[in-house]
Amino acid sequence: MIEKTTFRFLGELEKNNDKVWFEANRSRYEAARDNFKEKVGELINDIGSFDPDIALLETKNCVFRQNRDIRFSKDKRPYKNNFGAYFNRGGKKINTASYYLHLEPGKSIFAGGLYDPDAAQLARVRQEIDYNLKEWMKILKDRNFKKNFPSGLSQASKLSRPPKGYEQTNPALEFLKLKSFTAATMLTNEEVLDKKFHGRLIHAFKSLKPMLDFLNEAAL
Numbered sequence: 454m455i456e457k458t459t460f461r462f463l464g465e466l467e468k469n470n471d472k473v474w475f476e477a478n479r480s481r482y483e484a485a486r487d488n489f490k491e492k493v494g495e496l497i498n499d500i501g502s503f504d505p506d507i508a509l510l511e512t513k514n515c516v517f518r519q520n521r522d523i524r525f526s527k528d529k530r531p532y533k534n535n536f537g538a539y540f541n542r543g544g545k546k547i548n549t550a551s552y553y554l555h556l557e558p559g560k561s562i563f564a565g566g567l568y569d570p571d572a573a574q575l576a577r578v579r580q581e582i583d584y585n586l587k588e589w590m591k592i593l594k595d596r597n598f599k600k601n602f603p604s605g606l607s608q609a610s611k612l613s614r615p616p617k618g619y620e621q622t623n624p625a626l627e628f629l630k631l632k633s634f635t636a637a638t639m640l641t642n643e644e645v646l647d648k649k650f651h652g653r654l655i656h657a658f659k660s661l662k663p664m665l666d667f668l669n670e671a672a673l
Contacts, residue, residue, distance in 0.1 A: 454492075454646075454648065454650075454651070455488065455489070455492060455556065455645050455646055455650065456485075456488050457646060458481075458484065458485065458488075459484075459485040459488045459489060459536075459556070460556075460558050460642055460645075460646070462478070462481050462482060462484075462485040463485065463534055463535060463536070463556070463557060463558055464558040465478075466478075466482075466532060466534045467534040467558070470530040470531065470532055470534060471530075471531065472531055475531070475532060482519075485536075486519070486536070489516070489536040489538075489556060490512050490516060492554075492651075493512050493515050493516055493538045493554075494512050495651065496538070496540065496552075496554070496651075496654065496655075496658075497510050497511075497512065497515065497540065499651075499655050500540055500552060500655070500658055503659055503662065504662055504665075506541075506542040506543075507540050507541075507542075507552070510540065510544060514544035514545060515538045515539055515540055515544070515545055516536070516537070516538050516545075517533070517536075517537045517538065517539070517545065519532055519533055520532060520533075521533055534557065535555055535556055535557035535560070536555075536556040536557075537553070537554065537555045537556070538553070538554050539551050539552075539553055540552040540553070540554075540658075542669065548567075548568070548569070548570060548571070548574070549567070549669055549672070549673065550565070550566055550567040550634075550664070550665040550666075550668035550669045550672070551565060551566070551567075551568075551665070552564075552565045552658045552661060552665070553565055553637075554654070556645065558642060559641075559642065560639075561639070561640040561641075561642070561644075561645050562637045562638060562639055562640060563637070563638055563640065563654055563657055563658070564635060564636060564637035564638070565635065565636060565637075565658065565661040565664070565665060566606075566607075566633065566634045566635030566636055566661075566664065566665070566668065567633065567634045567635070567665075567668045567669075567672060568633045568635050569610075569632070569633050570632075570633070570634075570672055574672040574673075575632065577671050577672055578634060578668060578671045578672050579616060579619070579628075579629050580671070581667070581670070581671035582625050582628050582629060582671075583619070583623065583625050583629065585667075586624060586625045586628075588667070589625070589628065589667065592663045592664050592667060593605065593606070593664070595660065595663070597656070597659075597660035598636075598660045598661065598663075598664070600660070601638060601656065601657035601660045601661070602636040602637070602638055602657070602660075602661070603638070604636070604637070604638070605636060606628075606631065606634060606635065606636055607633065607635045607636065607637060608631075609633070610631075610632045610633060611630050611631055611632065612630040612631075612632065613630075614630075615629065615630065616629055616630065634664075634668055636661070636664070638657070
């Protein structure tokens with residue numbers, strides 16, 4: 454279960470994002486981090502019960518590092534003010550379709566899909582959607598998927614015109630214009646802290662698996 458103290462630490466980190474404050478509160482960070490890693494371990498176990506690829510992962514394969522890469526960024530804050538975990542075939546360093554949990558006060562989400570695939574992956578996914586639109590639509594129209602992801606697929610980074618090789622009249626065009634294939638649901642702090650949160654996550658991720666299978670079979 455996610456503890457209130459974990460959210461409290463992340464909220465304070467957002468307001469005090471510097472090395473001096475962080476080191477003075479390192480014990481609080483480690484306690485919050487351990488709480489999140491415990492949740493990640495539980496999720497690996499339970500997602501693994503219906504997705505064998507996830508059962509092979511270790512917590513370290515999933516949890517993102519806390520330090521930000523500020524080498525080429527104007528934002529020089531040294532730390533992320535969230536905890537994130539990526540559950541996918543091969544671990545977080547490999548870009549395959551995944552389940553995702555993001556913990557941040559007021560901005561938590563659960564999500565999944567294939568984010569920012571490379572050009573070759575993107576071409577293969579578009580081709581698969583074009584060839585198997587009926588199967589793709591069946592996945593997106595599934596009752597459980599729509600219940601857990603009522604907003605459907607993200608429309609961010611969408612092309613304004615058909616991608617090369619596809620006509621304006623293609624029935625799959627609105628999907629072919631996408632450059633990522635992800636769905637996400639926002640969460641309140643209260644929802645994350647609720648004792649039923651774990652069960653809700655597992656139900657949501659189970660409903661997401663057919664989409665991930667479709668994307669991985671196409672992209673890999």
